Amino acid sequence: MSLLLNRSVFGDAANAGHVLTRAEADALFTDWVKNERLQLHMKQVAHLMKSWAAEKEGLNEADQWRWEMAGLLHDADWDQWPELHCKKIIEELESRNIDPEIIRAIASHGPNHFGVEPETRMDKMLYAFDELSGLTHAYSLMRPGGYEGMELKGIKKRFKEKGFAANVNREEILDAMERAGVELESIMQFIIEKQGEVRQSL
Numbered sequence: 011m012s013l014l015l016n017r018s019v020f021g022d023a024a025n026a027g028h029v030l031t032r033a034e035a036d037a038l039f040t041d042w043v044k045n046e047r048l049q050l051h052m053k054q055v056a057h058l059m060k061s062w063a064a065e066k067e068g069l070n071e072a073d074q075w076r077w078e079m080a081g082l083l084h085d086a087d088w089d090q091w092p093e094l095h096c097k098k099i100i101e102e103l104e105s106r107n108i109d110p111e112i113i114r115a116i117a118s119h120g121p122n123h124f125g126v127e128p129e130t131r132m133d134k135m136l137y138a139f140d141e142l143s144g145l146t147h148a149y150s151l152m153r154p155g156g157y158e159g160m161e162l163k164g165i166k167k168r169f170k171e172k173g174f175a176a177n178v179n180r181e182e183i184l185d186a187m188e189r190a191g192v193e194l195e196s197i198m199q200f201i202i203e204k205q206g207e208v209r210q211s212l
């Protein structure tokens with residue numbers, strides 16, 4: 011099954027700055043995503059994106075929301091239409107005239123799957139957070155305290171253990187760090203600090 015998008019332009023530049031409202035984004039989210047585990051993953055990535063935009067990129071609230079939305083919706087079609095991932099959500103956002111930067115970030119969240127290269131900061135950080143967020147969450151589930159007291163050395167150890175969360179592609183994570191120009195350890199630390207703040211319910 012190929013998920014290649016075979017295109018490189020997304021959305022329309024005329025729609026820059028046009029975003030979903032929080033209510034619209036939540037409605038799309040709950041309508042399309044029924045799997046609770048996936049819901050939590052999307053919320054976690056959304057929170058990481060927003061936090062990073064605010065704290066590390068120094069972006070204003072409008073931009074933080076654009077980053078958050080890219081994170082929140084990046085896997086929106088995975089639950090019901092895995093064979094159309096991420097084609098379906100891209101087309102949905104295009105039909106709603108959403109900001110092309112958000113659509114592009116979603117389209118490039120897995121360059122090895124979708125064939126779209128991450129270019130902007132938003133693109134690169136979404137790619138950088140996605141898989142490592144999943145690995146960190148898998149680690150939290152096997153710890154009695156979850157995220158509480160989680161240490162960098164623990165997640166580094168799991169990262170090296172090929173059998174742990176074996177579906178998480180380590181090569182892809184390293185590739186993402188290199189493209190984003192960020193250190194693996196600093197992203198791990200950021201995820202440890204932020205991800206435990208996310209709760210299942212909206």
Ligand SMILES: [Fe+2]
Nearest residue numbers: 084085119120
């Ligand atoms: Fe995905």
Ligand SMILES: [Fe+2]
Nearest residue numbers: 051084085140
């Ligand atoms: Fe994801």
